[in-house]
Amino acid sequence: MKILIATEKPFAAEAVQGIKEVIDNAGHEFVLLEKYTDNAQLLEAVSDVDGMMIRSDKATAEVLEAAKNLKVIVRAGAGYDNIDLAAATANNIVAMNTPGQNSNAVAELVFGMMVMAARNSFNGSAGTELKGKKVGIHAYGNVGKLVAKIAQGFGMEVLAFDPFVAKEAIEADGVTVVDTVEELYSACQYISLHIPATEKTKNSINYDLLSKMPKGGTLVNTARKEVIDEEGTLKLLAERADFKYFSDIAPGAREEFESKFAAQVFFTPKKMGAQTAEANINAGVAGANQIINFLEKGDDTFKVN
Ligand code: 3PG
Numbered sequence: 470m471k472i473l474i475a476t477e478k479p480f481a482a483e484a485v486q487g488i489k490e491v492i493d494n495a496g497h498e499f500v501l502l503e504k505y506t507d508n509a510q511l512l513e514a515v516s517d518v519d520g521m522m523i524r525s526d527k528a529t530a531e532v533l534e535a536a537k538n539l540k541v542i543v544r545a546g547a548g549y550d551n552i553d554l555a556a557a558t559a560n561n562i563v564a565m566n567t568p569g570q571n572s573n574a575v576a577e578l579v580f581g582m583m584v585m586a587a588r589n590s591f592n593g594s595a596g597t598e599l600k601g602k603k604v605g606i607h608a609y610g611n612v613g614k615l616v617a618k619i620a621q622g623f624g625m626e627v628l629a630f631d632p633f634v635a636k637e638a639i640e641a642d643g644v645t646v647v648d649t650v651e652e653l654y655s656a657c658q659y660i661s662l663h664i665p666a667t668e669k670t671k672n673s674i675n676y677d678l679l680s681k682m683p684k685g686g687t688l689v690n691t692a693r694k695e696v697i698d699e700e701g702t703l704k705l706l707a708e709r710a711d712f713k714y715f716s717d718i719a720p721g722a723r724e725e726f727e728s729k730f731a732a733q734v735f736f737t738p739k740k741m742g743a744q745t746a747e748a749n750i751n752a753g754v755a756g757a758n759q760i761i762n763f764l765e766k767g768d769d770t771f772k773v774n
Pocket of ligand 1: 545549
């Protein structure tokens, strides 16, 4: 069977090699579409494949309908808001993610950005230290849990809010659980965001919530840009010179943020959280195995639709 790897932002070469080996060894055909610039290239590539793996690539209804033989699509990564799940289901396509496989890379980047914010983007002026400060983890999933562990290594006090994870499980990591999101933002100088982009969470990180953060409040976003209320964030940046917004996913109004608040914001040029050789190998090889196990044995572990 034909298995397509479609990645506008390519995996590391070692990961591509590892994925190819898994597919070759299972006797299937490996097809690679990297760095494509036009949706038409994706539409053409999917036309005759049985399985497919993507990253943040958009699997729209148009793409899924064009993939006439497609039986399984794996998002090599955690968030699957880029797959039209209703269209996948309507076309009898199983959609999966690879939870946990790229989490460490994302958690490490959180601290890259936190240190950068604390040291005033390395501009030569005296900054502050993370030690002794409170960090609030907004959603305690695979990444949040690792952020907690690293934060403890920095000597930070760790708080978390996640109504979907048992309080005892979070507390077992030495993390203080708060009952409301407002409590988290009021208590913590640093917030690390790990919520998915859903209809419920879109624009939910708004002015009211962010303005509760104490002096020196810094929001670190390695989740999704859609969860941020950009207007409210711009308003707060204008009101409070001490507030910072560092994100791995540039806002829609990137130019306005950067031109007005250069000293208070930082955005990576492209989402870099999961962009390590290790994360690419972990997620890519896991994804390839999931595709093969589904095509050969009907194993639908990590199905999300
Ligand atoms: C994820 O949801 O796993 C991350 O956002 C990584 O996205 P990427 O594969 O596009 O780097």
